[in-house]
Amino acid sequence: MEQMRKRETGIVRSNRETARGHYVIEVELSGVFDVVSPGQFVMFRPGTGETPLLSRPFSVCSQTETGETTKIELLYRVVGTGTARMASLRQGDTVNVLGPLGRGFDMDKGSRLILVAGGVGVAPLIFYAGRRRAQEDGGRVRIIAYVGAADEDSIAGADRLEQYCDEVKIATDDGSRGFRGTVTELFRNDVKHYGKEASVVRACGPRAMLSALAEVLDGHDIACQVSMEERMACGIGACLGCAVRVRLDDGSVGYRRVCKEGPVFDMEDIDWHED
Amino acid sequence: MEQMRKRETGIVRSNRETARGHYVIEVELSGVFDVVSPGQFVMFRPGTGETPLLSRPFSVCSQTETGETTKIELLYRVVGTGTARMASLRQGDTVNVLGPLGRGFDMDKGSRLILVAGGVGVAPLIFYAGRRRAQEDGGRVRIIAYVGAADEDSIAGADRLEQYCDEVKIATDDGSRGFRGTVTELFRNDVKHYGKEASVVRACGPRAMLSALAEVLDGHDIACQVSMEERMACGIGACLGCAVRVRLDDGSVGYRRVCKEGPVFDMEDIDWHED
């Protein structure tokens, strides 16, 4: 019989607060762990205790192979019970990880790559930017990242993006760093320049941000893929809990599973109008 | 208004396994904590997380005043969810402690004190023996302890008893140390010697052991107080969850609250016949 996949037991190697309320956890997995493509996620659960009941989905932010083991990093923000519990994990603690799951971003082949991140949406984009740089074949890709956050103190991961990007532009709601306003408003000012050259966009963030981005890109001939969020129970396509409304070929609307057909979708496939 | 009592926040100072499955946890309490009388208990709960829902009762095993703070020790055995969670607590963790609660042992004034402990029942008896020694006025009390355990590896706290006792006699179910059999059988062999001199017994352990002890003491004129266990929700007399059947003055049976009228009862008040 072929190799079964299973939920892996991982050991926490580090877990530190990198911006207000934002943490990076590094987990070492002992079993066979597939190569993650940026945009894919894992279902994560502390290895002991009964709270929370369900695992939580997190985009993989980096993967490092070290001989027999794999190390992955997750960048997360504390918003509720599960992430609070996650923040209390310490080095050496046992965790459960199921993955990699879902459909990641298609790797682009353009000469200009634009990343648009809202909050912790930066996690899969860090991974993407790194992988994209590593895969450069001949012509150098120009990577420009737009990062949005509430304020200066809650900007997470922008420093990591800078390693791979030619430019990282920041927007904060209160203007405490960079542009004052949303990341999509900041991007709107630049978008008109981008149509001329082969540009693609990869975006991740709250639905409202992605929806605004869809509107900004409307009428521009720029291919965009977005990573969507929805509450998940299973992460493997079985519970139908993670439905997102999409536009079907015949113009009607239907549901797709974020965990299976996504989390990455082509922007034009999503039904942005209501939820 | 008079000083309100409250559930105190404590900090774990240490938590170590002292015998197989048996731990001693040392908790430092910052608020005002009353002097505990041996046999009294606390309601204990890890300070974070939602499992278990209810606090768990534990007899206080020692109390040390250190200026502004109080340190208490609990000796416990892992038997289920709550105690498993407790065993995972580490130095510096926050816990909640309500107490001291209930009625402790009356301090005896005899010249011979007999302690009978089954398993973790040793906890309040360690405290009692130490307090009794400290309160010696003139004549020295002779303290003899009987300690029962499943096997050699699960004898907890006997070493601490030895600090205060003239003699510590051990019984193990499998005979791997001391007498082979139950602690009450071991005690039965000696009981005939004890009637002559003013002797009192203080006992704590599983109900079956205390019930056997009642039978052993039957017909002997030896005063005995026992600390009873029952599942508790509130620990302060409100839920009526911890009922134990007692013999009433008129010969009928009724219920008393282990947390309020107990946990220590005069042996003859308990209805041992059924449950």
Next chain:
Amino acid sequence: MKTDDAERPNMAVSIGRLMLKNPVITASGTFGYGEEFAPYLDLGRLGGMVLKGISEKPRPGNPPPRIAETPSGLLNAIGLENVGVDAFVTEKAPFLETLDTTVIANIFGESADEYARVAGKLTDVKCVDALEVNISCPNVNRGGMDFGADPEQAAEVTRAVKEATDLPVIVKLTPNVTDITAVARRVEAAGADALSLINTIRGMSVDVYTARPRLANVTGGLSGPAIRPVAVLMVWETVQAVSIPVIGMGGIMNARDALEFLIAGARAVEVGTANFVNPAAVLDIIDGIERHLGDAGVDDINDIIGTLDCRRK
């Protein structure tokens, strides 16, 4: 938190003609007769206090074990142990009279007549401000089926109690029914001044190592956070079905949980199992609700009640 009293939001609510200084009440059977909690909190701060259920004659209760913990829940089979109405009047009432708190006596019986007699006796007790009628009690005249499980019998008890007292009557509904709104409507029609819900949900638990039930009584009532979603739904449905005030409860552990019920339309909440976890839990809940109002810029608790917005975005 606001420090200036003048700026503090109004927390007072009314349950018909019963005025509460805030919407947080301790639930029956989880707060004794108040005395046990006096060392832990200023009872005068409570919105109200529902006493342990009182019957005509004293009742000894069930054999132990009476409680078992289940995931996020507490199973209990106390067996309605209580001192009986006469001993309550002589032994417990005097302490309650010294308090500046709304006191609600919880009553039960095995026949509509017994309910009426207990209600009658309590009507003249000075400290009692209202009655809560626990209809989750087997009707001995009807083969042991709970009064509360049948709209007709629930209405009968309500009428009997209303005739026996002029105190405000709150009828406490059981969740162990197909349609709680059917019972609620009949009880309203029978004259109840208010409803409270939910009582515990029937459950049991097995010790697999001994193959015995974990409660000596085999079955018990489930309370605690596990039942909260069920309770919130029943409260929300009941609020829409009746026009008398509804008091919500079931698994409230903190202010956030209490607000779920208030937003769903409960005019007040009762807090049960949480009192066991922390004897001062209700104070944290009162303070937390007040803080929430402040954060939300709302200056009257009544402006939060029933604001649930079910429109699709």
Next chain:
Amino acid sequence: MKTDDAERPNMAVSIGRLMLKNPVITASGTFGYGEEFAPYLDLGRLGGMVLKGISEKPRPGNPPPRIAETPSGLLNAIGLENVGVDAFVTEKAPFLETLDTTVIANIFGESADEYARVAGKLTDVKCVDALEVNISCPNVNRGGMDFGADPEQAAEVTRAVKEATDLPVIVKLTPNVTDITAVARRVEAAGADALSLINTIRGMSVDVYTARPRLANVTGGLSGPAIRPVAVLMVWETVQAVSIPVIGMGGIMNARDALEFLIAGARAVEVGTANFVNPAAVLDIIDGIERHLGDAGVDDINDIIGTLDCRRK
């Protein structure tokens, strides 16, 4: 654990004429049509697999959010999304035919006729070994009240399905009733071969910061460990009320939990929410039960079933 096969306890059970290699079945709606789990476990090890509910026509399901976590529980309002019976037969059945597992199709409808038509169509599908009839579905002809909430309508659906198929028919009961044994008895009398219970308990949850329901559908069904005590009780009561086999479920996360139901008299168990927490949960449960039998010196699972000892000590 025993290593020698000859010494391993018998794990096979029978649900009427349906033989299962062990008593652990995956529950409807929590295991898809099996495919999703194939990468995570050898489906051949399952006692059985109940498929996601199938209706006559495809159904799109509810808008998101469809799920919310509550204390030890999961609230869901998937809305019975499914591909419809025809697409099931052409798209899903071929994969299932390759498996050596007992496959139970779960069906529902909005009228007794729809149930019968779906049952009829599935009867000829080779991979389907039995039908589980989900009666927790609103009857459009009766003002949207669930079939399962009324003994009479539950019996009507049972009769309709029995007439349409010669497969074993398991009727799945809803816990949202005053007396589940009344429904159980009528369904038995209507010809059901077995019963399974419980389906989810109705509930809701409120986001207090937005004053909106946490599910777009407002209400949902509660599953997971929170409901286990309620489920164990209903199973125990039902086992005593009927003579057909009962399959128990509700909050089973591990072998210990499964044993609660078996000891209470369930001939098999279904495992739902646990599959989401760990896709291989059922294997741990099967192994754990086998280990328990070994530890207890019992060599046949059937010797554990119904051994609950309720005598007072």
